[in-house]
Amino acid sequence: MASPRSNARLVRFAIFALVLIFCGYVLTKGSTYEAPQSQSAPAQAIPKNEPNQKAVEEQKPLKDASAPAVPAAPELVKGAANDASNPNIANKIKATFVTLARNSDRASILQSIRHVEDRFNKNFHYDWVFLNDQEFNEEFKSAVSAVVSGQTKFGLIPKEHWSYPDWIDREKAALAREAMVQKKVIYGGSESYRHMCRFESGFFYRHELMKEYEYYWRVEPDIKIFCDIDYDIFKYMKDNDKWYGWTISLPEYKETIPTLWETTREFMEKYPQYLAKDNNLPWISDDDGKTYNGCHFWSNFEIAKLDLWRGEAYLKYFEYLDKKGGFFYERWGDAPVHSIGASLFVPRDKLHFFGDLGYWHVPFHNCPVDEETRKAKKCVCEPKDDFTWRGYSCTPKFFSQHGLKRPTGWEQFTQ
Ligand SMILES: Nc1nc2c(ncn2[C@@H]2O[C@H](COP(=O)(O)OP(=O)(O)OP(=O)(O)O)[C@@H](O)[C@H]2O)c(=O)[nH]1
Numbered sequence: 001m002a003s004p005r006s007n008a009r010l011v012r013f014a015i016f017a018l019v020l021i022f023c024g025y026v027l028t029k030g031s032t033y034e035a036p037q038s039q040s041a042p043a044q045a046i047p048k049n050e051p052n053q054k055a056v057e058e059q060k061p062l063k064d065a066s067a068p069a070v071p072a073a074p075e076l077v078k079g080a081a082n083d084a085s086n087p088n089i090a091n092k093i094k095a096t097f098v099t100l101a102r103n104s105d106r107a108s109i110l111q112s113i114r115h116v117e118d119r120f121n122k123n124f125h126y127d128w129v130f131l132n133d134q135e136f137n138e139e140f141k142s143a144v145s146a147v148v149s150g151q152t153k154f155g156l157i158p159k160e161h162w163s164y165p166d167w168i169d170r171e172k173a174a175l176a177r178e179a180m181v182q183k184k185v186i187y188g189g190s191e192s193y194r195h196m197c198r199f200e201s202g203f204f205y206r207h208e209l210m211k212e213y214e215y216y217w218r219v220e221p222d223i224k225i226f227c228d229i230d231y232d233i234f235k236y237m238k239d240n241d242k243w244y245g246w247t248i249s250l251p252e253y254k255e256t257i258p259t260l261w262e263t264t265r266e267f268m269e270k271y272p273q274y275l276a277k278d279n280n281l282p283w284i285s286d287d288d289g290k291t292y293n294g295c296h297f298w299s300n301f302e303i304a305k306l307d308l309w310r311g312e313a314y315l316k317y318f319e320y321l322d323k324k325g326g327f328f329y330e331r332w333g334d335a336p337v338h339s340i341g342a343s344l345f346v347p348r349d350k351l352h353f354f355g356d357l358g359y360w361h362v363p364f365h366n367c368p369v370d371e372e373t374r375k376a377k378k379c380v381c382e383p384k385d386d387f388t389w390r391g392y393s394c395t396p397k398f399f400s401q402h403g404l405k406r407p408t409g410w411e412q413f414t415q
């Protein structure tokens, strides 16, 4: 039989054991005490872009097997031409973006691509062809491929498309450059700029990588697109039988093209069969073809049908110009050359002004001036910057001659 003393020891031991168990419980579970939420630091004070740890944890998948499974986001297939379930992609036509660039243009072209992807191509995944007179390096290729949602293709320009043809007198060309530098003509002294203009005028559409396409959109470094393009712009061109789409027009510097128009007139006299009926001649000449008024579509933006340049009329026209040597003895630009070609060799209703995209290439803006369009297309430009309706722009004349309706409020943006 236990003594009263050993009973008391037993009770003390039991109390001690209970205290130990309670302390162990508190240490493993932590305190249930919650600090009151500070009034001076409300929940909204969490910076918007920093992940809120609580919110992140709340999004962790539930272990409960009865919870509905969240479908995995479809993996982006480059160019996804095979994604028949996406109508945008299934209805795509044979079209591509095309960019002429140097390796050193990488950062500038990435800016342009980001604009075009965000406003348009993220929904369509059209291909993008990059052309260069030197090999593109790996840094350029991997950087742009990471941003383009379609397939990227990189092409080297054949030597004969970026060099002096054998009929060009190089000394005469050098003297012409020198004279233009004296006159302070922009890019007047540059040989590469002349090769670029000749290439864009006569060869980009013949490049091997361009052969499979029917339409292209030319994109230059450092451009901006201000508005959503919520429709397939290439399909729009095809469905409406448009051959040349543009956003900004203005007169060319006369010093760069002293003999371009007389050469064009010779061509027209020699090959009158190539002139389209109902062409756009009145827009480029104010005196029925006697002189050129310099109006041209600004070719750093172009959405066009490749057959415009691949057709017999334009091919012959380019060949004629090239033989005269004005790309080197003067500084003929691809913008007036394309514009004259598009104005003479196709009916004028094939030309299309895009007034709903919002576009910028230094130093001119195209910004839809009517508020309704800007809101509907989520544009981020200022109508006061728009060049379209200003005195120096050739676009008002195009609207008048083509009987197009001007946007509401255009008259407030003429200067
Ligand atoms: N590969 C290559 N591309 C060139 C060269 N020069 C110009 N380009 C490209 O040709 C296009 C037109 O050249 P730009 O220098 O933009 O000419 P521009 O638009 O008249 O003049 P900027 O006001 O300087 O933009 C751009 O896409 C350039 O990246 C060159 O020497 N090599």
Ligand SMILES: [Mg+2]
Pocket: 220, 221, 300, 361
């Ligand atoms: Mg440019």
